[in-house]
Amino acid sequence: MSLLTNVMDHSLDDGYAEAAARKQADGAGGLPRTARAKLFLAVGLVLAALVVTVGAVQARVAAPVVAKEREELIDRVDRETESADELESAVDKLRDDVSSRQREALKQSGGERADLVGILSGAVEVHGPGVKLVVDDAKEATSGGGGGPRETAGFSDTGRVRDRDMQRVVNGLWASGAEAVSINGQRLTALSAIRAAGEAILVDNKPLVPPYTVLAVGDGKNLSTRFQNSADGLYLNALQENYGIRTAISVVDDVRLPAAPSVIVRTAQPKTEKDAS
Incomplete structure (x- = not known):
């Protein structure tokens, strides 16, 4: 208590007080x-x-x-x-x-x-019976770092759906008997490409936002069974069990798919001597 009382009573250090007194005595302090x-x-x-x-x-x-x-x-x-x-x-x-x-x-x-x-x-456009498959990122996607087989520079998150995953899903549906397929409203054709740009998945150069809703026209019940029993369906199930990626597949009585924006086939032609001149 004596120390606290001393600090409160002498808030200005003695050295500072002495220096201020010397300045005042010499006429150097104040205004x-x-x-x-x-x-x-x-x-x-x-x-x-x-x-x-x-x-x-x-x-x-x-x-x-x-x-x-x-x-x-x-x-x-x-x-x-x-x-x-x-x-x-x-x-x-x-x-x-x-x-x-x-x-x-x-x-x-x-x-x-x-x-x-x-x-x-x-x-x-096409409509008919088919299946609806929803693929989404893990609820709590965790950043990778352990050198897992699904890690890439563009998708460091092991709980993220990658372009390669969607490629396997679509190919599995085609192989299981799908007659037409779309992802988030983008109709897929023989000319379609599923690629990655940074951390986004592109379908025909259009970025998609998860969840990814895949619609496929075909024999709904058989199509669903064949896909789930196929290698690609088992791959999707493994992603769900190992990385928490969420998936849900259901049979739909009437699936409606829009027409593809363009089905123009572009070919390259060799350059002739006349064109070069």
């Missing part, structure tokens, strides 16, 4: 005493006040300019967004036109087999 020192102090105070005042004025003047630039930037973003929406709408209309022309061409060249060709190629 300046000479006219020159007082003049320097006054000039310093005036300069400090001037700097603060100028800064406040500049900030007040610059505020409307910054606000105006911000509004102009927002307006520009809105205009560009509207332009992008218009372009996207135009692209959708052109895709619909291309799809309709493709269907007409199939009818003219395919005869009675046109409908079957359109379904198998993905050029037309």
Whole structure:
């Protein structure tokens, strides 16, 4: 208690008190005493006040300019967004036109087999019995780091669904008798590609967001049984047991799949001497 009382009664260290007393005795402490020192102090105070005042004025003047630039930037973003929406709408209309022309061409060249060709190629919408398979990341995906076989630079999370997993799922459905397949509304054809970009899964260069809903048209009950008993179905089950990836498959009476955006086959031609010249 005596120590606490001493600290409270003598909050200023004795050494500091002695130094302050010596300065006061020498005339070096306190306010300046000479006219020159007082003049320097006054000039310093005036300069400090001037700097603060100028800064406040500049900030007040610059505020409307910054606000105006911000509004102009927002307006520009809105205009560009509207332009992008218009372009996207135009692209959708052109895709619909291309799809309709493709269907007409199939009818003219395919005869009675046109409908079957359109379904198998993905050029037309299709509906019928089938299955619905939902694949999702693990509820609590944990970061990998133990050198597991599913770790890659793009998917360090062992609880994440990868592009290779979805490739096996789709191939397993085709092999089990599926007549048409889509992922998150993207119709798959013989030209479709399932790839990864960073940590996103792309289907025909369009990024998908989990959960991944796979719809397949076919003999629903048999298709479900065959897929679950296939090597790819067992692979998906192993992902669920070992990594917590969530899956659910169900038989659906009527599955509806949209037409593919494009089924144009592009081929490369060798460059001739005439083209080179």
